[in-house]
Amino acid sequence: MFKGELNNMPSIVTVGSEKGGVGKTTTVVNLAASFASLGKKVLVIDIDPQANATELLGIDREQAQNNSLSEAILKNKTLESCRLSSNTEDVDLLPATVGLKDVIKQLGNGLRQDKLLKPVLATKATDEYDIILIDTHGVEDCLLTSALAASHYYLAPVFAEQDSARGLHDFLQTSDFIRKHSNPTLTLLGVVINRYDRTNATHREYEQAIREHGASSNFRVFETVIPSSKSVAAASKNQMTLVAYRKEAPITLAYQTLAGELLPLLKGRRVGRVPVPNIEKLESGIQSIEDIFV
């Protein structure tokens, strides 16, 4: 093992934003495939009842019937008995089903509403992975808070459109609440700009604004931006990751570069100081980001 390689502890990363359509699922699935292509073993946990990540990783409803996250939570099963191999080598999946809606109904207001995921992951199988990625949906509910409470890190995709900054702000706020109340080392990895069109002036302006706000509000904006591409829709139609669908495409390369930029930040369980984004500062700056679109 080289100096600086990951230790045996997996790094658990929640990918979220409280706005739909910013590319959370695309990010999770393609980052997972990219990490795997860089030699890491990855588990994807899908906590979105719509199960889009589950579909993209090649698992259909029947397969997920008895092996799913909701089964694990409701029947007290562990990861070993519920995970499935995905369509991508070195990527396993804890699938989502509509059963997650029952989880929200039954446990959404309970005492342990932010501790639903921890018991599922408190098992030896967790240590088989280098990285665990959690795909969320754009709603603040018991599943999102449980994911954040069980994570070491969180990552926020945004894209150059109105309300995207607001969705980012809300997600950072939810995450910071979890950090303060149940997970003091929860760390923001950074913000990744998604569906970016270099030739679009609004996008360039937005990129600059979000980078400036990152610098002043103490959060990282990744150098790598993910370009907008028709390949995303085409790959999703074929239920494939981009790495498998079009390995030469710029967007595939972008995800792999983003994975490369992320790896040095993932160190398993953190101790000591945790960098915290300045949410009040971002709040006051959001209007100036939104003004770009007026």
Place this chain on the structure above:
Amino acid sequence: MKTQKRSAAAQLTRLAKESAESKIQSRVLPPELPSNASEKLEALFRNVGRIVMIPLSDLSLSENVRKYLPTDTPEFQQLVDSIKKDGILQNLIADLKIEKNGKYKLDVVSGQRRFLAGEIAKTQSCPVRIMQYTDRASRVAHGIAENVLRDNLHCLDLAEGYAELLKEGWTEEQIAETFDRKRQTVMQHLRLARYPEEAKKIIREDMDEFTSYDLLNKFVAHKWKDTRALIAALKEHLAGRSTVKAKPKTDEELRRASKNLSIKSGYKINVTGTIKSGQIVIKWISEEQQKSLFLLLEQMSTAGV
């Protein structure tokens, strides 16, 4: 047990307190290679497909898609400054080749700009993804991909890249889909790539003077009688006496303004031209809109605007 609990709680408060002060999280760099030559080569082979730290002096720039790279732009200086501060954050891609004498070579396929900026910033090493390309097409495609992501490749470099992919058996359709371009745009580039060497040489000598707009909209769009006519036109362009004219392009600013106006007003407004001269087309879609628009125009004329 009780003390344990209390100390855990104390740790939590301490962590929460500390966290409020700390700056952005630090990075653990990718693994470095051993310095011993034979171990190094072995480690390189073991890490094909992965990212490792490579000394800049181990990388070479031969055989790159990009032939043209201006280093005197503010963007390039910005990159140098950022590298001085944080190092190279995004990994380069290099092709590992073994030469006849048993020595290895790492050719930068993607990230040439970062590499050059890193040299100026006096960076010692940077993260590199080691590849061993079995087909040439993937290598060329990775070289072009960078263009779409961040750095501008000169239109002629891009054109020759496409042409090379075509030679390797890719179809025009495949190129268009992979790089999210219109098929027509790819065809235009390929037409440029088929220009006689003599013409390409003129372009290469003064790449700054030939923007992709010039090349695609003026030269490629024009039908040339023969090579001599094309070369004369290229030379004329360089001398600033271009006789080839393209359709005037609408200013980006105006286009955005018209888009904003459309959203705000509810009318479909289309502006073409430049700040100095142009036209506005306003479309209404209901009687109500028509009436209020005419009212507005009447008010304008009575106010003498």
